[in-house]
Amino acid sequence: MTVTALILLGVAALAPLVPVPRRFPWWIVPALTALALGGAALAAAATTPVTGFALGATVVLAVLAASTGGAPMVHVAFRLARRRDASGPNPNAGPLRGGRTIGVLERAAVSATILAGWPEGLAVVLAVKGLARYPELREPHASEQFIIGTFTSVLWAAAAAGVGHALVT
Template sequence: MSAATATVAGLLSAALALSALGWRVRRRRLVAALTLVLLATAALLAALWTGEAPSARWSVALVVLTGALAVAGGGPVTTAVFSLVDGRGPDETGSVRRAAEVLRGGAWIGALERAAIFVSIAAGWPEGIAITLALKGLGRYPELRHQERPGIAERFLIGTFVSVLWAASCAGVMLLT
């Protein structure tokens, strides 16, 4: 195993551990920012990687790490973006945060969405992204159609974009390695 492989694996492992912690702590913005920095550092190192390719075992490990990070890391990152959009602290409520009461199951749906997007990119099947987003849109259509509370459509769009970008970023690091 090369030093670059070990370093990328270490960065991804640290980002994954931090992401898991991000589901439980109150300082999600900090956790999300640190996770993003770790992913960006791993991406930069992988892009500059000029040595030999990792062994088959390490390649599988890197795919598993980036896939797990795509699923686990997206929740804290999305929550941090929601708190930035609302311009409030994690304990205060804004329109986007209140919209979560209507869009129940968002964390699970987001995790499944990120998994499907990661797998679609990893498999080289971009049509899977379109299918995933179409199914999510159809499934949420009743809530989006009835605008009883402000922020529902915004929460759906922001959450979807952040989730897709996070999963695609993790898949990009996987492809670089």
């Protein structure tokens, strides 16, 4: 089951990086990524704690799955928010620039702090992000975009780190 969990973590990490032809629906990558992480969680729950190479692979794959897999989930959250508020502007074209890069770094930091056993690091990561974005949050719809993106990113990163933690303990 350890190998299955690691393979599924790898799928969750790599699926968002594979270009998908336009003939496929937009939700294929988020669905595949979420199913892979869910399968990894189930497999991780049925294993004994990993050691050696598997331990290193678990940490690397969990952080990668958190970093890359969160982007499709944020895209889904923005689409759901846009559907509920059809009168508002496109959240992807909002006032906050550099969100994808910041999101990858944020998810990597969140998952690393959880896997390192330092949950207080979550507060540090979120405080730094909030302080850095503070001047931009006065723009129309910026705070909504910030909250949706941040919450989705942090939840995804915590889930990926949780799978890694389940394999380690």
